[in-house]
Amino acid sequence: MQSEILAQADKQNPTFQVVEVTRANMPLIASWPQTGPTLDGSWPRTSSGTNQSVIQTGDHIDIRIWDSQENSLLTNPAEKSTVLPAVEVGANGAVFLPYVDEVFVRGLSPASARGRIQEKLEAIVPTAQVQVSLTEGRGNAIEMVSGVVKPGSFPLPSRNYKILGAIADAGGINPGLKNPLVRLIRQGATYEISARTLMESGAYNSLLLPGDTVVIEEDYRTFTGMGASSRQTLVTFPKDEINALEALSLIGGLYDVRADPTGVMVLREYTPKQLGSGGAKPNMQQVVFTFDMTTADGLFAARKFPIYPDDVVLATESPLAGLQTLLSIINSGVTTTQRTTALVN
Structure with a gap:
């Protein structure tokens, strides 16, 4: 029951902080640090790049060289072109070409690489023309x-x-x-x-x-539903942010017979670095937030109260539920006694 859980808070040196959530103090509570795994908001924003591919280490390029000279170093009379297939771009960003040695192409588009290769070939094949096609690697x-x-x-x-x-x-x-x-x-x-x-x-x-x-x-973020609710389980966040009313809905709401609508609680644990004084931050690591769901103030406050990953949403048991349980036990005992007496007689 609520009184059993909060009894510790009335001691001279309590081990946790109790905060009654109302519309009046909800803005202050909302400013307290967020707990549990969070989506930090640092996702890279959009930008624009070039519509061309860029050659990187590990890519392969096919190089076709055309030459119309009769005594070409790179082609034969029957074919006016030669192909260097799947030439890998090395760790130094270069490809090897016969008679030219290494040509650096990393960071270039295929069109720019074609121009650089053709420029390097001009010293030995002045009339050469080059085609380059790119196959991206890992x-x-x-x-x-x-x-x-x-x-x-x-x-x-x-x-x-x-x-x-x-x-x-x-x-x-x-x-x-x-x-x-x-x-x-x-x-x-x-x-x-x-x-x-x-x-x-x-x-x-x-x-x-x-x-x-x-x-x-x-989404790997979860909170725990416990107590006099229809579901007692780990609940995965169905969206980025949920509030206390939505959390109650996700655990099936308050159990009609057993639950105490004045004793809905959220148990939360802060890190030592998140603590402070003066109300701007929690003053103890473990905090119990309490809600009175029988009032409009409590309902509106619960609607604004954020549930964070690893929170525990607890629906406490009504004192009447305990009384009903006791009466049920007594009635059961009386019935058993009557049946035993009837059998003896």
């Missing part, structure tokens, strides 16, 4: 790991390739995922956003970079 691709219909490695078709386009190319988000989160892993940093938020605004349609990894999975 260093010029992004990885779609999970949560899509067709996961895999996707070469960047240009430097203007964005995350929504990549998700579409992978067949879209798996429809079986509940409130999916999109995670972008880039050069050791990790960013997260809900798929719903990502698709609501073009500002979040991030430009992808070579080597990016995208992971899509169900």
Whole structure:
């Protein structure tokens, strides 16, 4: 019951803080630090890149050289062109060409690489013309790991390739995922956003970079529902943010017979760094927020109160429920006694 849980708060040295949530103090509570795993809001915003591909280490380029000279070093009289297939761009960003040695092409578009190769060939084949085609390697691709219909490695078709386009190319988000989160892993940093938020605004349609990894999975954030409610279980967040009224709905509401609507609580734990004094921050690590759901003030306050991951939403038991249980036990004992007496007689 509520009185049993809050008894500790009345002691001289309580081990937790009790806060009655009302419309009056809700703005102050809303300013307190957020707890549990959070979507930090640092998701990279959209930008624009070039519509051309850029050559990277590990890519392969096919080089076709045309030469009309009779005594060409690179072609024979029967064929006016020669092909150097699948020439790999080395770790130093260069490709090897006969009679020329290394030509640096990393960071260039195929058109720019064609011009540079042709320029290098002019010293030995003045009339040469060059064609270049690019096949991207792993260093010029992004990885779609999970949560899509067709996961895999996707070469960047240009430097203007964005995350929504990549998700579409992978067949879209798996429809079986509940409130999916999109995670972008880039050069050791990790960013997260809900798929719903990502698709609501073009500002979040991030430009992808070579080597990016995208992971899509169900929202891992949960809260616990306990006490005199219809469901006592871990509940996954169905959307980015939920309030106390929505949390009660997710655990099936208050149990009609047992629950005390004046004793709904949220148990939350803060870190030592999040504590403060003067009311601007909680003054103890463990805090019990209480709600009176029999008043309009309590209901409106609960509607504004955010539930954070790892919170415990507790519906305490009504004192009448305990009395009813006791009477039921007594009645059961009386009935048993009567039946025993009847059998003896």
